[in-house]
Amino acid sequence: MEEHKDDVGSKIGMWIFLLSEVILFGGLFILCTAYRYKFRGDFHLAAMELNRILGTLNTVILLTSSLTMALSIASIRKDSRASSFGYLAATVFLGLLFLGNKYIEWSAKVGHGIYPNSPDLLGRSSGEVLFFGLYYAMTGLHGLHVLVGVGLLSVMCFFVVKGRIKKTDFILLENSGLYWHLVDIIWIFLFPLFYLMT
Amino acid sequence: MEQSNRIQSATRRTYVIVWVGLLMLTGVTVSVAGMDLGQLGVLVALTIAGVKSCLVFLYFMHLRYERGFFFKLIIPVTVLLLVLFIGMVFTDIAFR
Numbered sequence: 001m002e003e004h005k006d007d008v009g010s011k012i013g014m015w016i017f018l019l020s021e022v023i024l025f026g027g028l029f030i031l032c033t034a035y036r037y038k039f040r041g042d043f044h045l046a047a048m049e050l051n052r053i054l055g056t057l058n059t060v061i062l063l064t065s066s067l068t069m070a071l072s073i074a075s076i077r078k079d080s081r082a083s084s085f086g087y088l089a090a091t092v093f094l095g096l097l098f099l100g101n102k103y104i105e106w107s108a109k110v111g112h113g114i115y116p117n118s119p120d121l122l123g124r125s126s127g128e129v130l131f132f133g134l135y136y137a138m139t140g141l142h143g144l145h146v147l148v149g150v151g152l153l154s155v156m157c158f159f160v161v162k163g164r165i166k167k168t169d170f171i172l173l174e175n176s177g178l179y180w181h182l183v184d185i186i187w188i189f190l191f192p193l194f195y196l197m198t
Numbered sequence: 199m200e201q202s203n204r205i206q207s208a209t210r211r212t213y214v215i216v217w218v219g220l221l222m223l224t225g226v227t228v229s230v231a232g233m234d235l236g237q238l239g240v241l242v243a244l245t246i247a248g249v250k251s252c253l254v255f256l257y258f259m260h261l262r263y264e265r266g267f268f269f270k271l272i273i274p275v276t277v278l279l280l281v282l283f284i285g286m287v288f289t290d291i292a293f294r
Contacts, residue, residue, distance in 0.1 A: 008266070011264075012268055015272055019272065019275075022276055022280070023279070026279075026283060030284055030287050034287055038291075056228055059224050060224065063224065064217070066217075066220075067217040067258075070208075070213045073207075074207065074208075077207060177258075177259075178259055181255075181258045184258075185251045185254050185255070188251050188254070189247050191247075192227060192231070192243035192244065192246070195231075196227060197243055
């Protein structure tokens, strides 16, 4: 029996899913911007407390992981499975590095008594409570996406080794790459929103 | 299966150039944030983020090389949708 394959169709399906992700995060962006407008002073104070160096480092890490992801697909197109695997493994490593940084950053915040519903935070003004609530919710949801991406790309590593992803059939890798780049794009907007606009 | 191979793709060199561009834009947006530009700073930060995301969409996500109606429309439709949402929310907040 002949197997039915439609790569363009499957890519369109992926893009529609990614569009729904944009709308999901877009809603949160609107919420954040609306509250920033309402509590400008509090948001300014709270944003000053975020670690801009760690935020910038994580931006560089994610941008680099997008490069290795793109290079992994370029390699499989050239039928070079070993380098495709290498770039993919590097992408997974960079994703884990991002999450490690996020862990350090969140731990420092929790160590200072800033976490949702903490007595310390509840003693502050309502704008600051909102800022940190949105900070945890949005970077948390994004971090969850990175975690899912790391899992997905690990499975793709396995598929590349097994030869299920190959020069003539790499749509799974292509679509996983699209997902990974979208997670990167979301961070491109989260970074200025929380770390830079003070 | 030939379908996906027929689609053109960027070269490795292009990817590296795009990556360097993204890092440079990150440097610019961080240094601009160090200056006190007030409301203009928000505009600059969002513009740079927009340019960066376009680079990722067009090159890393290959939209520049895709053919077909759907792929040409996906970004404009997404942007339009978000502008509509944001515009409606902000007219509500501003004229309340």
